[in-house]
Every structure is written in structure tokens, then in C-alpha cells.
Amino acid sequence: MKSPDRPKKLSLAFVRNVATPGKYYDRDGLILVVSAGGAKRWVQRLTIGGRRRDIGLGSAYRITPAAARRIAAKNRLLARAGEHPLAAPAVSRGSQEARPQTLARFVLNRFRRRKAEEKGAKAAREEYGLMRNHIHPIIGRRPVADLTSAEIRDALEKVRKVNPNVAKAARTRLIEILDEAVRDGFRKDNPADHPETRVLPAPKRTTAEGDKRKARVLAELPSLLQVLEASPRRPSLLRLIRFNLLTLRAPQECRLARWEQIDLQARLWRFPKMQAEGGAVVEFGLLDAHIAILEEARQIAKGGGTGWVFYNPQNIGAPYKANASYKAMRDLEFDIQVLDFRRAHEYLNRTASHEQSDLEAWLAYLQSAPTISS
Numbered sequence: 001m002k003s004p005d006r007p008k009k010l011s012l013a014f015v016r017n018v019a020t021p022g023k024y025y026d027r028d029g030l031i032l033v034v035s036a037g038g039a040k041r042w043v044q045r046l047t048i049g050g051r052r053r054d055i056g057l058g059s060a061y062r063i064t065p066a067a068a069r070r071i072a073a074k075n076r077l078l079a080r081a082g083e084h085p086l087a088a089p090a091v092s093r094g095s096q097e098a099r100p101q102t103l104a105r106f107v108l109n110r111f112r113r114r115k116a117e118e119k120g121a122k123a124a125r126e127e128y129g130l131m132r133n134h135i136h137p138i139i140g141r142r143p144v145a146d147l148t149s150a151e152i153r154d155a156l157e158k159v160r161k162v163n164p165n166v167a168k169a170a171r172t173r174l175i176e177i178l179d180e181a182v183r184d185g186f187r188k189d190n191p192a193d194h195p196e197t198r199v200l201p202a203p204k205r206t207t208a209e210g211d212k213r214k215a216r217v218l219a220e221l222p223s224l225l226q227v228l229e230a231s232p233r234r235p236s237l238l239r240l241i242r243f244n245l246l247t248l249r250a251p252q253e254c255r256l257a258r259w260e261q262i263d264l265q266a267r268l269w270r271f272p273k274m275q276a277e278g279g280a281v282v283e284f285g286l287l288d289a290h291i292a293i294l295e296e297a298r299q300i301a302k303g304g305g306t307g308w309v310f311y312n313p314q315n316i317g318a319p320y321k322a323n324a325s326y327k328a329m330r331d332l333e334f335d336i337q338v339l340d341f342r343r344a345h346e347y348l349n350r351t352a353s354h355e356q357s358d359l360e361a362w363l364a365y366l367q368s369a370p371t372i373s374s
Contacts, residue, residue, distance in 0.1 A: 010065045015040065028072040032060055042068045043113075046079045049183065055085060056112035083185070101186060103147065104140035107131050107177060127173050134159050135170055144186045147178070149194040160199055167199045214347035217340045221245065224334050225366050234328060235300055240310035241325050243293045244338055246363060247284065248345055250274060251338040255319050257309040259301070262294060289363055 010026045018024065018040075024032040029045040031054075040060035046053050057063065057071055075085035107128065114124035131140075138155040139147065152174060160167035174192035182190055191197070225245060228238045244254040256275035263270070267286045272279035286294070297309055312320045325338045345362055 012065055015060055015065055026065065026072075027069065028076050030057075030068055030072040041112075042071075044072050044075055044085075046075060046085070048079050048085075049185070051183070054113045056109060100143035100145060102141050103144055103177075104132075104136045106144050106181060106186070107136070107140075110177060110180065127177075130166070130170055130173055131177075134166055135174070144178070144181050147187075147191050149191040149196050152192050152194075153197045156197060156199055164199060164201065171197055171199055211347065214340075214343050217336055218344040218348055220334060220336065221341070221344060222366050224329070224332075224336060227332055227334075231332065236297065236310050236313060237320060237324060237328050239293050239297050240320060241328060241338070243290065243297075243310070244325065245341050245366070246287075246289050246293070248342055248359065248362065249284065251322070251325065253282075255310070255322070255325075259298075259306050259309055262309065264291060264294060267291065287359065287363065289367075 010024060010030075010032060014024075015032060018032070018034060019038065021034050021036045024034070026032065031043045031045060032040060033043050034040050042057035042060055042063055044055045044057055046055060055075065057068055060068075063071075078085045111124050111128040114127075115121050135155060138158060139151055142151065152171075156167045156171055159170055171192060174197075175190060178187070178190045178192045181187055225242065228242045228245075231238055240254060243257075244251055247254065253271060253273075253275050257269070257271065261269055261271045264286075269284040269286055269290075271282055271284075273282050294309065301307075301309075301311065307316075308319050310320065312318055312324075329336050348362070348365065349358070
């Protein structure tokens with residue numbers, strides 16, 4: 001930001017008194033950044049290895065303009081020599097021993113630089129919070145140059161025991177962070193991007209209460225199928241529920257099925273996965289039970305065999321809403337949701353063995369199991 005009354009070289013008085021948010025430029029790429037909340041900090045813009053980098057130097061309340069210029073001048077000399085200023089060892093007060101760049105310090109500097117960029121501020125906060133809360137307590141004090149894949153693996157394993165999803169996200173962030181460390185010359189390889197650091201998926205929980213519900217739903221499904229076939233009410237919606245039950249596809253895939261995706265002669269249903277635009281094409285082989293439902297749906301189709309397979313009579317131009325099936329089954333006095341179909345199927349596979357193919361065994365169960373009154 002240019003100001004007509006600002007001196008060419010930032011003075012101590014100007015730094016203390018300026019309150020307008022913005023960026024104020026000095027020499028050697030030195031920038032005073034004033035935030036809307038009143039915070040003031042020094043940032044230096046350098047070109048290192050052909051890439052532009054913004055390096056945080058600290059608070060303007062603690063570092064005077066003269067001190068900031070001295071730091072900036074040293075950093076520029078290092079950058080011209082091909083070295084990264086943050087990679088240079090820091091010397092503690094009263095000691096001549098060099099302190100290596102730790103993971104926590106490297107992540108903090110990365111956070112400060114990315115926070116200064118408008119587009120990266122939110123992502124920077126999320127990354128820094130994740131690292132500070134979960135990774136820094138374990139390996140934050142380790143030098144970036146000395147980190148090993150085994151150390152990262154052990155750290156991620158500790159996080160995984162608490163929350164596997166957080167561990168997976170932390171590994172992704174560590175790969176990005178250490179990729180930057182490689183580019184900046186802190187190390188030659190990325191220990192996070194190694195097969196041994198992969199986070200194992202969380203084991204599926206099979207609680208007694210969950211299995212009890214799945215067993216109850218599984219026992220009621222044959223009865224539900226008979227009621228759906230016999231009920232004259234809402235023929236299109238009940239056929240949608242039957243089709244969902246017999247195909248075991250995701251509810252959204254069935255609800256958004258279109259006649260253009262159905263080839264009855266080839267007995268195929270071709271559709272993008274989750275009916276998402278650009279999704280991978282799925283080819284689902286239709287069995288006799290599926291064909292029968294589709295033939296019934298075509299007879300009552302309002303679009304003459306085009307548009308939605310299971311049309312919504314209240315709005316022919318739109319598909320059914322996501323909760324329509326649940327409301328219909330509740331009206332039929334069944335405490336079952338469409339998502340329970342696949343859960344019950346998984347439970348059946350865990351508790352029984354079948355000689356037929358998976359889907360054929362499912363249809364055989366639904367059509368031959370004894371009816372359980374709801």
C-alpha cells in the first residue's frame with residue numbers, strides 16, 4: 001500500500017503509529033503487514049531457488065525497523081548464495097551452539113507465510129491446528145533434517161489409535177510439509193511419503209447393539225418386500241424401494257436412475273457412480289426380479305419411457321427427495337431405512353454362507369425366508 005505521507009524508508013515513529021490495515025514496503029523485500037485487528041508483523045519477500053517466498057521475521061512491536069533491516073539484509077545474502085534463510089542455524093543467547101530447524105518451527109514459519117496469502121489463510125489455519133494438536137506433542141521437537149519414516153509411522157500410529165481419520169489427514173499434511181522442506185534444501189528425501197507410514201483403516205465396529213438391529217431388520221425385510229409388492233398405494237415410490245432393496249445399490253443411484261441408462265434387452269443398467277456428473281461408469285447386470293420391476297415402472301411411466309425411471313407424481317420433472325422412501329416405510333409401519341438394506345446384507349454375509357452369487361443369494365433369502373409380521 002502506498003501512502004503519500006509515508007517516508008521512503010519506514011521510520012520507527014511510522015511503524016508505531018500506522019493503524020490502516022495493509023502492506024507497507026521497505027528495502028530488501030522487507031514488508032510491514034498491518035492486520036485489521038491491529039497486529040503488526042515483519043515479512044520479507046525473497047526469491048529462493050527460482051521460487052518466490054514470504055518469510056515471517058516476527059512482531060513489529062518487538063523488532064524495530066532497523067533490526068528488521070539487518071535481518072533482511074542477511075537473509076538476502078543467504079538467498080543470493082542459494083541458501084534458505086530458515087535453514088541457517090540459529091544461535092541462542094549466551095551460547096554459540098547451533099540449533100537445528102525443528103518440525104514445529106518449520107511448520108510455524110510455513111503457517112505464517114501461508115496466512116499472509118488471502119487464498120491460503122483458511123487452509124493454513126486448519127493445517128497448523130492439526131499439526132500443533134496431534135503431531136507436535138510427539139515429534140515437533142525433532143529436527144526436520146533428522147526425521148525418519150519410522151518416527152513418523154510411530155507418531156501416526158499413536159494418533160490413529162485415537163482417531164484414524166485425523167491420522168490419515170495428518171499424514172497427507174506431513175507429506176506436503178516435508179515436500180516443501182525438500183524443495184527448500186532442509187533434506188534430500190521425504191520420509192512421510194513412504195509405504196511404512198500409511199495409516200491402516202479403522203476396523204469396522206460390530207457392537208452387540210448394532211448387530212441386534214441388523215438382525216431385526218434382516219428378519220423383517222421379507223415381510224417388507226411382500227407388503228411393497230401387494231400395496232396399491234404410491235406405485236412409483238414403492239417400486240423404487242423394491243428396486244433399491246433388490247439391487248443393493250446406493251439410494252441416490254436408484255432414486256436418480258433414468259431410462260436412458262437402462263438397456264432391458266442387454267439386461268444392463270449403466271450409470272455414473274453415485275449418479276455424479278463425470279463419475280466412473282458402473283455397469284450393473286439386471287436379474288429377472290429387477291427386470292420385472294422396471295417393466296412395471298415403464299407401464300406407468302409418465303414420460304413414455306424417458307426421464308426418471310421412478311417418477312415423482314407430485315413433480316414429474318424432478319426425482320423423489322432423499323427422505324421419501326423412509327417416510328413411505330414408516331407409513332407402512334416398518335422402522336427401517338433404505339441404508340439398512342446394505343447393512344442387513346453385510347450382516348447376512350457375516351452370519352451365513354452361500355453357494356450362489358452374492359446378489360442371487362440375497363434375492364433367494366428375501367423370497368424364501370419365512371414372513372415375520374411387523
